[in-house]
Amino acid sequence: MSVRRLAVLGYPVAHSRSPAMQTAALAALGLADEWEYGAIEVAPEEFAARVRALSGEGFAGANVTVPHKQAALALADAPSEVAREIGAANTLVFNGEAIGAHNTDADGFLRSLPESPGGKRTLVLGAGGAARAIVWALGRERATVEVWNRTPERAERLCGGLGGTAVSDPDQAAYDLIVNTTAVGLTGENPFAVLPLTSEGFTVEQTVVDMVYAEGGTALLRAAEGAGATVVDGIEVLVQQGALSLKIWTEQDPPLEAMRAAARGRS
Numbered sequence: 001m002s003v004r005r006l007a008v009l010g011y012p013v014a015h016s017r018s019p020a021m022q023t024a025a026l027a028a029l030g031l032a033d034e035w036e037y038g039a040i041e042v043a044p045e046e047f048a049a050r051v052r053a054l055s056g057e058g059f060a061g062a063n064v065t066v067p068h069k070q071a072a073l074a075l076a077d078a079p080s081e082v083a084r085e086i087g088a089a090n091t092l093v094f095n096g097e098a099i100g101a102h103n104t105d106a107d108g109f110l111r112s113l114p115e116s117p118g119g120k121r122t123l124v125l126g127a128g129g130a131a132r133a134i135v136w137a138l139g140r141e142r143a144t145v146e147v148w149n150r151t152p153e154r155a156e157r158l159c160g161g162l163g164g165t166a167v168s169d170p171d172q173a174a175y176d177l178i179v180n181t182t183a184v185g186l187t188g189e190n191p192f193a194v195l196p197l198t199s200e201g202f203t204v205e206q207t208v209v210d211m212v213y214a215e216g217g218t219a220l221l222r223a224a225e226g227a228g229a230t231v232v233d234g235i236e237v238l239v240q241q242g243a244l245s246l247k248i249w250t251e252q253d254p255p256l257e258a259m260r261a262a263a264r265g266r267s
């Protein structure tokens with residue numbers, strides 16, 4: 001039987017931890033001889049044509065990352081309802097000529113949380129692609145969702161489409177859950193200089209999620225942890241969304257510990 005191929009499509013994609021994580025998962029499931037997972041750098045203008053060619057090259061599916069998630073939804077023949085509502089897809093499935101599209105970012109995010117956000121007061125920082133899946137997920141769980149963004153009009157537009165309330169001056173201590181979806185922290189800048197948070201303003205009752213991940217943790221999560229808050233980093237969210245994608249392709253229960261270890265460079 002020929003090997004069934006999978007890959008993450010991004011631009012750039014070299015930094016992605018998905019190949020190491022998914023390759024470790026396939027090995028742990030005993031599927032290393034039947035499946036392989038790689039990385040393909042695809043420029044935006046080539047995306048649609050490249051994706052349509054993948055099925056003929058032995059690909060069974062793909063993960064899609066920045067900046068292609070909206071384009072992935074647009075070219076799918078059979079997008080899931082969740083992907084349609086969020087307006088983005090991160091998981092493609094190739095069935096002959098037909099392309100199916102799913103979004104596992106929303107459920108992956110929910111699974112990374114220590115408990116359900118249902119009924120909780122939540123603050124989402126940012127209004128880009130990552131924020132959309134999270135606001136959708138929190139709304140579905142019946143959390144109260146407030147969205148702050150550097151460019152307020154974008155927060156208002158996001159809430160207009162997906163629910164939630166745009167806020168300009170959030171009261172940091174009032175939230176049960178705070179999620180940073182902005183790129184702040186990626187380049188090492190001080191998050192407290194640009195986000196509406198102070199490093200002393202977290203509480204022990206809170207859960208703080210930073211979608212950005214960095215070796216040794218981000219300054220945001222270090223401050224939250226210092227205040228006794230429960231913290232979740234972007235790797236755990238990556239693991240959970242990847243696990244759901246893997247289940248869609250292979251119909252096997254994902255080996256979460258092997259995936260975590262590989263995503264964290266511990267295997």
Ligand code: ATR
Pocket residue numbers: 066125126127128129130131149150151154181182183184194195
């Ligand atoms: P993603 O798909 O990762 O969400 P994106 O759609 O480009 O990427 O969105 C990036 C988010 O990070 C936006 O909310 C952006 O704020 P603006 O809408 O005001 O651009 C936010 N962001 C990026 N750099 C930032 C900074 N230095 N300070 C505050 N917010 C920042």
